[in-house]
Amino acid sequence: MESWLKRSGASGLDDFELVDFSDTGRGIRTLRRFEEGEEILTIPHSVLWTVKHAYADPVLGPALLSAQPPLSVDDTLATYILFVRSRRSGYDGLRSHVAVLPDSYTSSIFFTEAELDVCAGTSLYTITKHLVHQIEIDYKELVVRLFRQHHELFPRDKFTIDDYKWALCTVWSRAMDFKLHNGDSFRLLTPFADMLNHSIEVGQCHSYDPMSGKLSISAGKKYEPGDQVFINYGPVPNNRLSRLYGFVVPGNPNDSYDLVLATHPMAPFFEQKHKLWKSAGLDSTSTISLTLTEPLPSSVLRYLRIQRLDESDLADVTLRHQNEAALEKINDLNEVEVLKFLVESISSILDGFGTNLEKLEEQLAERFYTPAGNAWSAAHVSLGEQRVLRLTRKTAKDLLEAVENRNGNNKAFLSTTDQCALCNKFSTQLMRCGRCNGAMYCGRACQVAHYREHKAICRAITANNSSRKG
Numbered sequence: 001m002e003s004w005l006k007r008s009g010a011s012g013l014d015d016f017e018l019v020d021f022s023d024t025g026r027g028i029r030t031l032r033r034f035e036e037g038e039e040i041l042t043i044p045h046s047v048l049w050t051v052k053h054a055y056a057d058p059v060l061g062p063a064l065l066s067a068q069p070p071l072s073v074d075d076t077l078a079t080y081i082l083f084v085r086s087r088r089s090g091y092d093g094l095r096s097h098v099a100v101l102p103d104s105y106t107s108s109i110f111f112t113e114a115e116l117d118v119c120a121g122t123s124l125y126t127i128t129k130h131l132v133h134q135i136e137i138d139y140k141e142l143v144v145r146l147f148r149q150h151h152e153l154f155p156r157d158k159f160t161i162d163d164y165k166w167a168l169c170t171v172w173s174r175a176m177d178f179k180l181h182n183g184d185s186f187r188l189l190t191p192f193a194d195m196l197n198h199s200i201e202v203g204q205c206h207s208y209d210p211m212s213g214k215l216s217i218s219a220g221k222k223y224e225p226g227d228q229v230f231i232n233y234g235p236v237p238n239n240r241l242s243r244l245y246g247f248v249v250p251g252n253p254n255d256s257y258d259l260v261l262a263t264h265p266m267a268p269f270f271e272q273k274h275k276l277w278k279s280a281g282l283d284s285t286s287t288i289s290l291t292l293t294e295p296l297p298s299s300v301l302r303y304l305r306i307q308r309l310d311e312s313d314l315a316d317v318t319l320r321h322q323n324e325a326a327l328e329k330i331n332d333l334n335e336v337e338v339l340k341f342l343v344e345s346i347s348s349i350l351d352g353f354g355t356n357l358e359k360l361e362e363q364l365a366e367r368f369y370t371p372a373g374n375a376w377s378a379a380h381v382s383l384g385e386q387r388v389l390r391l392t393r394k395t396a397k398d399l400l401e402a403v404e405n406r407n408g409n410n411k412a413f414l415s416t417t418d419q420c421a422l423c424n425k426f427s428t429q430l431m432r433c434g435r436c437n438g439a440m441y442c443g444r445a446c447q448v449a450h451y452r453e454h455k456a457i458c459r460a461i462t463a464n465n466s467s468r469k470g
Ligand SMILES: C[S@@+](CC[C@H](N)C(=O)[O-])C[C@H]1O[C@@H](n2cnc3c(N)ncnc32)[C@H](O)[C@@H]1O
Pocket: 023, 024, 025, 026, 027, 101, 102, 173, 174, 194, 195, 196, 197, 198, 199, 244, 245, 246, 247, 248
C-alpha cells in the first residue's frame, strides 16, 4: 500500500511505521521528531475512497447510477469497498488498502445479547437494537435495487449481509467528514491516514483541501521518535464511539445522553404548541443532547415550558412571544411544573438502567469485565450516560429549589388551586365576583366575558345569601 501511495504522490510516509500498540491496537509510530502544527503527511485525492470516485469507476459507476433511489453515502462507500475486495484483477492500489483492513469489528452491532444487556437503559442499547434491524432492511433493499440487477458484478457469496456489515463498519470507523464552503458535508476514506488512532489530547489535525483534493495530517502535539501519532476523531461520547468505532475512552469528558422529548399530536392545544416549538427552533419531537458540560441545555426547558402551557398561558405566550417562544421562564407555576416533571422523568429513565452507576463503578474497579472487551465498553457507556443524567437531575433540582425559595414561605402559591372561572388560569391573585362572592377571575376582561354564563347562578347565590341573612 505504501509504495502505491508514494507512486500516487503521497508525502511523509517514510517518517512512519505501522505498529501494534498494547492499548489502542495497530496505529502509526513516528520515526522522527515533529513540532506541534507541522504538516506530517499528505495523501493525494486520486487514492481517496469517495462517492464521486465510486460513480466515476467505469465498471461500478453505471451500476450505481442505475440504482433508484440512489444509494446513501455510506451504502455507496460500503459497496465500493466490497466491489474492490471482490475483484480478482485491477484496482491493485485500492486492493492493497483493503488487504490491510481489520478482518472484524467490535461495533455494538456485534455485541451478544448479554453484552448489550450490560448497558440496558442507555441510548446505545436502544439505537443498537434498532440499527441491527435497520441494517437487515437496508441490506435487503440493496440486494433488490443493486446486487440482483447486476449479479455479474456483485457475486452473492462476496456480498452477503455479513460482508455488508463488515463494509459498513469499515466506513463508520475509518471515514473522515468535512464541511465544504457551500455547507455540504463530504465523507471520505484515506488509505494509511486511516491507521491513525484517536486521542482527545490532540486537537483536530486532519484537513481536506477542496482545491487540490489533498488530505493532510499535521502534528497535534510535539512528537519524539517512537511516539504513537494520533488524530482527534472529534468530541465523540462513548455511546457513539462504541457504536461506530468499537471502542470507548474511560472517563470520556464528551459523554452525553440523547434526551428525546415528544408530545402526542392528540394532546390538547397541540397545533398551537407546535407553532411555538417551531418558532423556538424546536419540533414536537426533539432530540436534545445532554452533556457533562451542559447537562441541562436551555432548549430542554424551552421545549417543556411550551409543552406544559395551560390554556390561558398559551394565549398569553402566543400573543407576547410569537418569535421567541418560551426563551425565558413563563411564570413560576409553569417553571415549577416543568422542573418537577424533568426531575421525575430523569429519575424514571435512571431507574430503567440495568445496572446502576455505583454497581458499575464497583464492577469495573474489581475487573469484573475483561478490560477493552465488549461488556467492559458497554459498562463504560452506561456509566457515562448515568453520570450525565444524574447531573441533569441535580441541575433541575437546584433550579426547582431556587424557584421555590424565591417564593419564600408562600409555597401554597405554587400549588394553588384557585382558578379563573373563564380562562382556568391558576393564581393567588384572583378577584371575586362582587355580587355573589363565589366566582373568581384573573381580570375584568374575563369577568365581563363570563357574565352571561354566570348571571343565573350569581342571582341564585345572591338570593340565597340574602334570604339566609333575613
Ligand atoms: C481509523 S481506525 C485506526 C486504525 C486501526 N487501529 C486499525 O488497526 O486499522 C479506527 C479504529 O482504531 C481503533 N482505535 C482508534 N483509536 C483508539 C483508541 N484510542 N483506543 C482504542 N482503539 C482505538 C478502533 O478499533 C477504531 O475503530
